[in-house]
Amino acid sequence: MAGYARSMLTISAELQSKIVAHARADHPDEACGVVAGPAGSDRPERFIPMLNAERSPTFYRFDSLEQLRVWREMDDRDEEPVVIYHSHTATQAYPSRTDISYASEPGAHYVLVSTRDADAAEFRSFRIVDAEVTEEEVGVTGTE
């Protein structure tokens, strides 16, 4: 797919700040969620913060029933999870071994936010395909 080769996340400044705000709000627990977009478009458009069923500073898991509801809704709207994000609250914004073992959406941009520094959030994006991690560029649109 073209999206893989280009390997870049293009996201609006507004969505980026919503993700960071969610991560800050749930700190020191990990925050998680998705940004849905039209299937095949590679455009993140609809911000969907999710519950961290683990409520943990070192682990996250989507609540299974909330996930079913959100996934069905995306199906009905012909959307897919373009971005799957979560935060690390004491370590860098880089996929952990656990993150890699669970990563099962080869078409998604895995966004990691680190809130370990209260003043500057790290915001990075990765592809995780067959347990191989590739960092990609983040292009932010809609900034002045």
Next chain:
Amino acid sequence: MAIEVRIPTILRTYTAGAKSVEGSGGTLDELFSDLDARHGGLRERLVDDAGLRRFVNVYLNDEDVRFLGGLGAPVHDGDTVTVLPAVAGGAS
């Protein structure tokens, strides 16, 4: 009538790209074995020695089967089983 099983993108290599397949059985365990006869390898992606793999969520109609007895959950013609990849991870 049969049981409809909705397959996530990541597992559609086992179903020749199909988004949903049909199977039969009295329990989830039997249903997965029945599917495996036509979609070889699928069962192993859903089940290990300890039961349902932690990397997948399996729903019977609108319920998480972990709350319905896991692999032993009874299934009936007309039910819909949905498989989704669990979304999880974290720093440790």
